[in-house]
Amino acid sequence: MKILVGVKRVIDYNVQVRVRPDETDVDLSNTKMAMNPFCEIAVEEAVRLKEQGIASEIVVVSVGPKVVQEQLRLAMALGADRAIQVETEDAVDSLAVAEVFAELVAQEQPGLVLLGKQSIDSDNNQTGQMLAGMAGLGQATFASAINFKEGCIQVTREVDGGLQTLELTLPAVVTTDLRLNEPRHARLPDIMKSKKKPIDVRPLGDFNVTAQNYLKVLKVQAPAQRQAGEMVASVAELVDKLKNQAGVIA
Amino acid sequence: MSVLVVAEHLGGVLQSGTARVVAAALQMGDGVDVLVAGHNVSEVAEQxxxxxxxxxVVVVDQPNLASQLAESVCEVVLTLVDSYSHLLAAASTFGKNLxxxxxxxxxxxxxxxxxEVISADTFKRPIYAGGAIATVQNTAPLKIITVRTSAFGAVGQAAAAAYSGVSVDVNNSLTSLVSETQADAAGPELGSARVVVSGGRGMGSKENFALIESLAGRLNAAVGASRAAVDAGYAANDLQVGQTGKIVAPExxxxxxxxxxxxxxxxxxESRVIVAINQDEDAPIFKIADYGLKMDLFxxxxxxxSALS
Structure with missing residues (x-):
């Protein structure tokens, strides 16, 4: 079975983002970039499925400028077989990315699509569900366990009230949550070998993206900063302040 | 402007977030209808x-909606939504899925x-884990929006609105529910509690985490946890507070x-008053806490x- 995996290049999760002084956008110049952590989990899960003999081929896809090849190379060092870069210099929203993936699903005919549940830049949590809707596939978001059965999968989802397990006919779209696995690090020899694996670069214009630009970002601002308060010396002082100063406990 | 709000409910009870989504909806249009889709949901419809x-209130009550799967509820929404300018749900795992x-x-x-609702087509939303706030205009003919419920106060009660039952053909054969495990619902719901007590990696073990539950019980508070505490197995996943867990803003x-x-x-x-208890005086939590106590948590x-009893 072939697995299609999405990979997004985002700000490194340890880096605090800066807002541009003119409030038009965030400032990512000279910022450390990395693979979105949830995409790392998706790549790891695909590699484990290949190690178990369930997956036969892993195709990783990223939509973006040439630099996203860094993240595609990393995914191939971790175990993906080949990569597709859908090239564009423009910012693309989750709807456009979902349309690209829907077309790739039709071309590549994967048995499973694995995506991160959200990217830590736009924090949308949309692409997998949009893709599943467009492609007429079942979806299991917030996955913390995937088990293969005959012709279907069972996926455990982390939902607000606890855990939920769904059965899905294949092909299906699964989006990864934090506790699905712990991604491995790439080994140097694998990084060297990944340079020989193929990246198929295709312009975004080759895809039938019909989504109109309905969204316009008018402003991006820094959030209101919270002031640090005071240090208290004892539990008694804390309780006193909470009762008599903040008035939050009786 | 008319708004369709997808109600969220569990075990015959309307979830508290829906009253907050209605509050947001009323800032976008004055014709706010609520969709209740599920099975045996007449009490939810009344609420x-x-x-x-x-x-x-539009009620779609049929057995094939009992599990409220996204694929099934989506079919219902699609048959109803064309007469609305806005479609809203809570930014919960239910709303984000659907x-x-x-x-x-x-x-x-x-x-x-x-x-935040600036106007019927312009909204504020956090990006980069709240590191920046984007003001976004949405000119789509149907504005589809999930609402962070902690940012809106709930609407109150009023005389009952009219409700009508509708039946919808649901053909979902893509997914089915295998099992569900509900976490023990001791104390108030995390998303709407007035007080939240959260424990982190510093708790050291699942057994020690009981100290958090005990204090929460004393304060009639909901229990939360950091990602580190959940990853370490000290607390259940549905207690996680953070960018990818629950977003809370208690008193x-x-x-x-x-x-x-x-x-x-x-x-x-966004909580009104934040208290941090930590042994490490350099912990970044102290930079945003209203009251910090550097002390061994045990x-x-x-x-x-005992001071609260």
Whole structure:
């Protein structure tokens, strides 16, 4: 079975983002970039499925400028077989990315699509569900366990009230949550070998993206900063302040 | 302008977030209808009809909606939504699962986690784990939006709105429910509690985490946890507060043994009063806490509990 995996290049999760002084956008110049952590989990899960003999081929896809090849190379060092870069210099929203993936699903005919549940830049949590809707596939978001059965999968989802397990006919779209696995690090020899694996670069214009630009970002601002308060010396002082100063406990 | 709000319910009870989504909806249009889709949901429909400002409740009550799967509820929403200008749900795991599927099929964008309504087509939402706030205009003919419920106060009760039953053909054969495990619902719901007590990696073990539960019981508070505590197995996943867990904004948030990673702060920094108890005086949580106590939490927690009794 072939697995299609999405990979997004985002700000490194340890880096605090800066807002541009003119409030038009965030400032990512000279910022450390990395693979979105949830995409790392998706790549790891695909590699484990290949190690178990369930997956036969892993195709990783990223939509973006040439630099996203860094993240595609990393995914191939971790175990993906080949990569597709859908090239564009423009910012693309989750709807456009979902349309690209829907077309790739039709071309590549994967048995499973694995995506991160959200990217830590736009924090949308949309692409997998949009893709599943467009492609007429079942979806299991917030996955913390995937088990293969005959012709279907069972996926455990982390939902607000606890855990939920769904059965899905294949092909299906699964989006990864934090506790699905712990991604491995790439080994140097694998990084060297990944340079020989193929990246198929295709312009975004080759895809039938019909989504109109309905969204316009008018402003991006820094959030209101919270002031640090005071240090208290004892539990008694804390309780006193909470009762008599903040008035939050009786 | 008319708004369709997808109600969220569990075990015959309307979830508290829906009253907050209705509050956001009323800032976008005055014809606010609530969709209740599920099975055996007549009580939920009554609860939804009594929310102030609701024009009408549309009830789709049939056995094939019992599990409220996204694929099935999506089919229901698609048959109803064309007469509305806005489609809203809570930015919960239910709403986040459902609305983008509708958006994908309609080939329309979706705005996630809206925290402020500027006008019927312009909204504020956090990006980069709350490191920046984007003001976004959405000119789509149908504006599909999930609402961060902690950013809106709930509407009150009013005389019951009209409600009508509708039946919809649901053909979902893609997914089925195998099992569900509900976490023990001791104490108030995390998303709407007035007080939240959260524990972090500093708790050290699942057994020690009981100290958090005990203090929460004393304060009639909901229990929360940092990602580190959940990853370490000290607390259940549905207690996680943060960028990818629950977003809370209670009157009082008590962070115990939590260092204050960016992704945790994203889930609680809108709380009115924040208390941090940590042995490490350099912990970033102290930079946003109203009251900080540098102390061994195993000394502080019992003292705090007895001081409150």
């Amino acid at each position: 939804a009809a009594s929310l102030a400002g609701v024009r009408a 609305l983008p599927r509708v958006a994908g099929i309609k080939r329309l964008p979706q705005l996630s986690d809206v925290i 009082l948030y008590v962070a115990v043994g939590i260092s204050g990673a960016i992704q945790h702060l994203a889930g609680m920094k 000394e502080a927690l019992p003292q705090l509990e």
